[in-house]
Amino acid sequence: MTEKLDNIKNAALASVAEASTTAQLAAIRVKYLGKSGEISLIMRDMANVPKEERPALGKLVNEAKGEVETALESKFAALEEEEKSARLKAEAIDITLPVTPANGGLHPLTLVRRQLIDIFAGMGFSVAEGPEIESDLYNFQLLNIPKDHPSRDMQDTFYVNDNFVLRTQTSAMQARIMTKTQPPIRVVIPGKVYRSDDDASHSPIFNQFEGLAVDEHITMGDLQGCLTTFAKKIFSEDTKIRLRPSYFPFTEPSVEVDVTCSMCHGKGCRVCKGTGWVEILGAGIVNPAVLEMCGIDSKKYSGFAFGFGIDRIAMIKYGIPNIKLLYENDMRFLAQFN
Numbered sequence: 410m411t412e413k414l415d416n417i418k419n420a421a422l423a424s425v426a427e428a429s430t431t432a433q434l435a436a437i438r439v440k441y442l443g444k445s446g447e448i449s450l451i452m453r454d455m456a457n458v459p460k461e462e463r464p465a466l467g468k469l470v471n472e473a474k475g476e477v478e479t480a481l482e483s484k485f486a487a488l489e490e491e492e493k494s495a496r497l498k499a500e501a502i503d504i505t506l507p508v509t510p511a512n513g514g515l516h517p518l519t520l521v522r523r524q525l526i527d528i529f530a531g532m533g534f535s536v537a538e539g540p541e542i543e544s545d546l547y548n549f550q551l552l553n554i555p556k557d558h559p560s561r562d563m564q565d566t567f568y569v570n571d572n573f574v575l576r577t578q579t580s581a582m583q584a585r586i587m588t589k590t591q592p593p594i595r596v597v598i599p600g601k602v603y604r605s606d607d608d609a610s611h612s613p614i615f616n617q618f619e620g621l622a623v624d625e626h627i628t629m630g631d632l633q634g635c636l637t638t639f640a641k642k643i644f645s646e647d648t649k650i651r652l653r654p655s656y657f658p659f660t661e662p663s664v665e666v667d668v669t670c671s672m673c674h675g676k677g678c679r680v681c682k683g684t685g686w687v688e689i690l691g692a693g694i695v696n697p698a699v700l701e702m703c704g705i706d707s708k709k710y711s712g713f714a715f716g717f718g719i720d721r722i723a724m725i726k727y728g729i730p731n732i733k734l735l736y737e738n739d740m741r742f743l744a745q746f747n
């Protein structure tokens with residue numbers, strides 16, 4: 410029995426000495442010291458040993474276990490150290506290598522916004538921006554939408570408290586500007602707006618682009634000329650627009666504006682549902698009541714205003730089927746625009 414134990418112990422120590430990885434050591438531990446390991450099994454043979462020899466043998470078994478255990482531990486420490494430095498070496502980054510940066514690019518909404526600003530700057534408009542948390546006064550009341558006005562329903566809104574709301578329309582900036590500036594006014598306002606709206610063509614956050622011109626003798630003809638130029642520049646030179654009567658509390662008369670479909674150029678296709686036209690914006694002659702509320706003499710001045718979704722323009726222009734694509738930051742989508 411003693412001899413058998415000696416042989417097992419020596420075999421164990423020899424394999425520990427030969428092991429070259431911590432994984433091998435783990436296997437050796439199981440083979441010899443595990444529950445059914447060779448040294449542990451010797452204890453089970455104890456029954457066959459004369460009673461008086463058992464204590465001495467037990468002691469030897471424990472000593473052998475201890476010896477193998479110590480050998481395993483010191484070899485483990487050495488190998489672990491070796492493996493760690495090998496790993497560090499393999500993972501080392503040469504920070505002196507020259508960098509080859511992946512080319513970034515502009516988001517399609519940024520591209521379209523910049524192009525829009527460029528087009529309207531060319532027609533003499535300046536650019537303004539405003540707060541996204543807006544007071545009820547500017548977002549609604551000064552735009553002729555008093556509390557309880559039914560048109561508030563169409564913009565189920567995110568209220569911050571009773572008097573402040575995540576702005577539902579960049580039109581809010583019309584009121585801000587008109588209360589602070591006397592005509593002539595020519596300004597466009599790009600910015601984020603928020604509504605309780607969510608489907609393939611609506612997102613609870615989206616981008617609008619507002620336009621306002623107030624001066625002496627402004628007419629619907631000025632509006633039509635301005636929007637025709639805009640439509641030709643943003644889509645294509647052969648684009649036509651048409652004005653349809655509509656209603657907005659802050660314009661009188663109000664119109665909705667369609668452009669000939671930029672996919673089929675008016676022939677009729679899937680995008681324009683066969684009509685050849687797509688609706689892109691709301692506009693009109695600034696309601697004299699709005700001018701007066703904002704402190705502008707409606708006898709002397711008149712104005713036109715318009716507003717549209719930058720997202721919608723981008724979707725039509727690039728044939729983007731779902732507005733969510735504009736907000737997911739998927740590189741496979743974004744990389745197509747640069």
Ligand code: DAH
Pocket residue numbers: 577578579580619620657659660690691692693714715716717
């Ligand atoms: N604010 C309107 C909307 O969000 C769009 C709009 C319509 C803006 C007519 C205007 C306008 O300035 O005159 O639906």
